[in-house]
Amino acid sequence: MRVVWKLLKWSLAAILLVVVLLLSPVAYIEVFCHDEGTEQPYAPLIKDTAFQRREANTFLTYPEWHIVYAYDGLAQTLKTGDEYAFDYISSIKGFWTSACALTKIADAHGGADSATRMTIHTIGVSFTLEMALKAAYEETIGRLTAMLRGEKKTPQDQVAAGMAVDYAAFLRQTPWYKYPFDSQIRKLEGAPETDPVRGRERRFALGTEWWAKTLYAGMIADAVAGTTGAAQLEIRSVVSGLTPNELASIPGVKAIGESSGDVEIETPRYDLFTRILVEIARKGGAIREIAGNDDIMVSVTEKPDQPLIGLSGTVIARVRRDGFDGSRLLIALKVSELATLLRNVPLADPGVEHVFDY
Numbered sequence: 001m002r003v004v005w006k007l008l009k010w011s012l013a014a015i016l017l018v019v020v021l022l023l024s025p026v027a028y029i030e031v032f033c034h035d036e037g038t039e040q041p042y043a044p045l046i047k048d049t050a051f052q053r054r055e056a057n058t059f060l061t062y063p064e065w066h067i068v069y070a071y072d073g074l075a076q077t078l079k080t081g082d083e084y085a086f087d088y089i090s091s092i093k094g095f096w097t098s099a100c101a102l103t104k105i106a107d108a109h110g111g112a113d114s115a116t117r118m119t120i121h122t123i124g125v126s127f128t129l130e131m132a133l134k135a136a137y138e139e140t141i142g143r144l145t146a147m148l149r150g151e152k153k154t155p156q157d158q159v160a161a162g163m164a165v166d167y168a169a170f171l172r173q174t175p176w177y178k179y180p181f182d183s184q185i186r187k188l189e190g191a192p193e194t195d196p197v198r199g200r201e202r203r204f205a206l207g208t209e210w211w212a213k214t215l216y217a218g219m220i221a222d223a224v225a226g227t228t229g230a231a232q233l234e235i236r237s238v239v240s241g242l243t244p245n246e247l248a249s250i251p252g253v254k255a256i257g258e259s260s261g262d263v264e265i266e267t268p269r270y271d272l273f274t275r276i277l278v279e280i281a282r283k284g285g286a287i288r289e290i291a292g293n294d295d296i297m298v299s300v301t302e303k304p305d306q307p308l309i310g311l312s313g314t315v316i317a318r319v320r321r322d323g324f325d326g327s328r329l330l331i332a333l334k335v336s337e338l339a340t341l342l343r344n345v346p347l348a349d350p351g352v353e354h355v356f357d358y
Contacts, residue, residue, distance in 0.1 A: 022128055025096040026121045033100035035107040044292035046264060051236040052292030053358035054113065056106035059297050059316075061356045062330060063099045063120050066091075066319070067127050068171040073323020075164035082157070084143040087322045088135035092128050094319050098330070099124060101317045105332065109295060137205060149198035155191035156202035159184070172271035175231070177217035181210040235269045235357050238262050238289040239280055250279050262288060274347070274355045281342035290335050291358045298338070299353040300329045300345060308351065310344025312337050326350065 044052055070091040077086040099120060106112050112120075153161075163184045170179050188207055193199040239247060240262050244255035247265055252272055256264040267276050277287060290296060297316070302308055303326040313333025321328050333341065338355070345352050 022125050025099075025124065025128070029096070029100050029103055029121075030117075033103040035104040037107045037109075037111050040109065040295075042294050045238045045262065045289045046236050046292045048236070051234075051266075053235075054116075055109040055293040055295055055358070056112050057116060057358040058293070058295065058356045059102040059106040059109065059330075059332070060112050060116055060120060061358065062102055062297070062299070063095060064123060065299075065354060065356070066095050066098060067123065067176075068168065069328070070095075070127075070131070070322060071164065071168040071171060073321060075161070075168045076323040078157075078161040078164050082142065082146045082153075083134070083138040083160070084146065086138075088131040088138075090320060091322045092131050094322065095124055095127055098317050098319050102330070105316050134209075141201065142205065145198045145201040149195050154195045154198050154202065155193075156188060156199050156206070159187050159191050160202065160206055163187075177220040179213075179217070181214040181217065185210050185214075231269075233269055234266050235273060235291055236264060236266050237277075237287060237291070238264050240286045240288055242280065242283060242285040246283065247280070247285070250276060250283075252276050253280075269357050271354070273357050274352070277338065277355055278342050278347045278352070281339040285339060287335055287338045293358065294335050296333065296335050296338060297356045298331050298333065298341065299356070300331060301350045301353050302326050302329060303350045306350050308345060310341070312341050312344075324349075328353065 040055075046052060073091070074083070074086050077083075103112070149157075166184075167176075167179060170176075185207055188203055188210070191199075236256065242263065244258055244263050247253050247263055248255050252268050253276060254266045256266055258264075267273055280287065298313070300308065300311065301321065301324075311329075311331065313331040315329050316332050317330040319328045319330065331341075342352060342355075
């Protein structure tokens with residue numbers, strides 16, 4: 001009985017330590033990463049309040065995209081290497097350090113509401129736990145079976161690499177919990193076994209991970225449906241310099257109305273939004289307002305041997321791009337300056353990566 005009690009006590013202590021470690025970045029941000037807000041009065045051109053969003057959210061949207069970019073980096077790593085070669089700990093660090101810097105900036109633009117802060121903290125803790133578990137496994141057992149396998153990847157490794165690319169692309173436009181993990185599990189199980197050690201280990205490790213994500217995704221989908229509901233998938237902007245017909249000719253753009261040369265448009269959000277804005281800028285349009293705001297953040301990638309020319313705005317954070325060479329610059333600028341930036345800097349790597357749409 002004494003032995004059982006000791007095991008239980010040490011187990012509870014270990015669980016408590018893990019919880020403290022996971023929540024410590026949250027506590028740090030809430031205590032040390034806030035700044036005094038300053039009132040920045042602005043009268044929105046978009047009058048429909050359903051399409052007005054908090055300006056602070058352009059900065060606080062990044063942490064969720066940091067997770068997308070982490071999977072981009074993992075997919076890039078798997079093109080030539082194995083899972084253990086990815087720097088999971090660096091990705092965790094990048095999430096929390098960028099969240100801290102951006103929280104301070106967001107406070108100067110009205111600050112985050114409690115729901116947004118809770119969302120960032122929740123996905124941050126989940127991401128930290130996932131990356132830490134993957135690091136612990138892939139840098140030990142995963143590394144060992146890869147060494148035993150040799151340089152030639154198994155069919156199971158190839159399924160993992162293909163899934164990483166597909167998942168990273170999926171996340172750019174759709175919430176992660178809608179991804180069909182079950183179809184990837186079937187691919188993994190159906191892949192021929194050319195290496196009994198690595199093949200079985202990959203089926204166990206990846207199959208368990210994807211199965212757990214399938215269950216968790218179902219829980220998240222139910223929670224979203226029962227509380228906040230689905231995210232708004234459209235956003236409105238005000239554009240000048242192009243006619244309603246010229247704007248409507250761009251795929252995904254719907255002209256809502258025109259006033260004094262300004263055209264209010266409705267478009268999809270997320271990755272498609274960035275591409276639409278680039279097309280508007282290239283056609284000679286000027287972007288006057290987005291979602292009722294006159295400030296916005298853009299991410300731009302850079303490589304050591306390819307300096308970018310034509311950047312405008314203020315660099316508020318520089319984040320390491322795990323899995324790639326170089327860094328990601330987070331740039332704050334006025335919406336009125338956005339079209340010029342999009343014309344001067346290509347939508348490429350290196351170049352413009354994403355316009356954060358609140």
